[in-house]
Amino acid sequence: MAANPPSPASDRRKLPTRLALGLAAAIVLDTLVQTIWKRAALTLPSNAAGDPAAAARSVLGQPLFLVVGGLIVLQMVNWLKVLDDADVSYALPITALSYVSVAAVSALWLHEALTPGRIFGTLLILAGVFLVSRTDPNTLPAK
Amino acid sequence: MTRTAVGLVLIVICAVIEGLAQIAWKTASMRPDQSRRWIGLGAVAYGGEIALYTLALTRVDVSIAFAMGSLSFVAVAVLSRLLLGERISWLRGAGLFLILSGVALMGEQA
Numbered sequence: 624m625a626a627n628p629p630s631p632a633s634d635r636r637k638l639p640t641r642l643a644l645g646l647a648a649a650i651v652l653d654t655l656v657q658t659i660w661k662r663a664a665l666t667l668p669s670n671a672a673g674d675p676a677a678a679a680r681s682v683l684g685q686p687l688f689l690v691v692g693g694l695i696v697l698q699m700v701n702w703l704k705v706l707d708d709a710d711v712s713y714a715l716p717i718t719a720l721s722y723v724s725v726a727a728v729s730a731l732w733l734h735e736a737l738t739p740g741r742i743f744g745t746l747l748i749l750a751g752v753f754l755v756s757r758t759d760p761n762t763l764p765a766k
Numbered sequence: 767m768t769r770t771a772v773g774l775v776l777i778v779i780c781a782v783i784e785g786l787a788q789i790a791w792k793t794a795s796m797r798p799d800q801s802r803r804w805i806g807l808g809a810v811a812y813g814g815e816i817a818l819y820t821l822a823l824t825r826v827d828v829s830i831a832f833a834m835g836s837l838s839f840v841a842v843a844v845l846s847r848l849l850l851g852e853r854i855s856w857l858r859g860a861g862l863f864l865i866l867s868g869v870a871l872m873g874e875q876a
Contacts, residue, residue, distance in 0.1 A: 721833065745833050751866075
């Protein structure tokens with residue numbers, strides 16, 4: 624006996640492998656960019672704000688900033704690929720999970736505090752991003 | 767003003783700059799005849815934002831700074847309402863309120 628064809632509902636739920644990998648990469652890249660950027664920023668002199676020339680020299684002399692720049696370019700390329708396969712209103716709330724991953728990685732790698740207040744604040748933001756993403760993406764009248 | 771407070775102010779400024787950059791790029795897509803000017807303006811704004819965000823990261827934990835960066839969603843909504851006439855539905859308003867609440871809580875935790 625032949626297997627039943629998949630229902631339209633199950634078709635809708637199926638996440639293509641390429642899209643799943645792209646979304647996972649977006650979260651990983653977000654997390655890497657933010658935590659490495661923080662690591663790099665910590666190497667700047669304490670008077671960076673008052674002495675832009677010294678700050679610029681430090682940035683140019685710190686390879687981690689180059690790594691951040693490269694990762695941002697990768698991030699943009701990957702995001703455009705993700706948007707080839709999914710609506711922005713679908714992809715955006717999923718990648719907002721990087722708020723959680725950045726908090727976790729910065730606690731493990733940079734030893735930042737992970738207090739209940741910070742966790743609750745992150746969850747509030749996550750919920751807000753989800754609600755915003757559920758709204759009509761285009762409210763301007765068509766030209 | 768403490769070092770952390772300066773960092774928080776820088777993050778708020780970054781969010782406003784990002785809002786302005788997004789408006790510039792949206793304007794570029796709406797006015798093809800002036801698109802170069804608006805895309806350039808947006809790119810300059812992003813350059814400024816990167817510099818200020820780097821300074822903010824020297825003063826504030828990244829788990830706080832990154833989460834508070836979501837304030838840009840609010841800045842974009844308010845600026846696009848004021849400058850482009852986009853609508854803010856009750857659902858979007860509720861989402862923005864949650865983001866603002868989360869950002870306020872994170873700022874208090876910094």
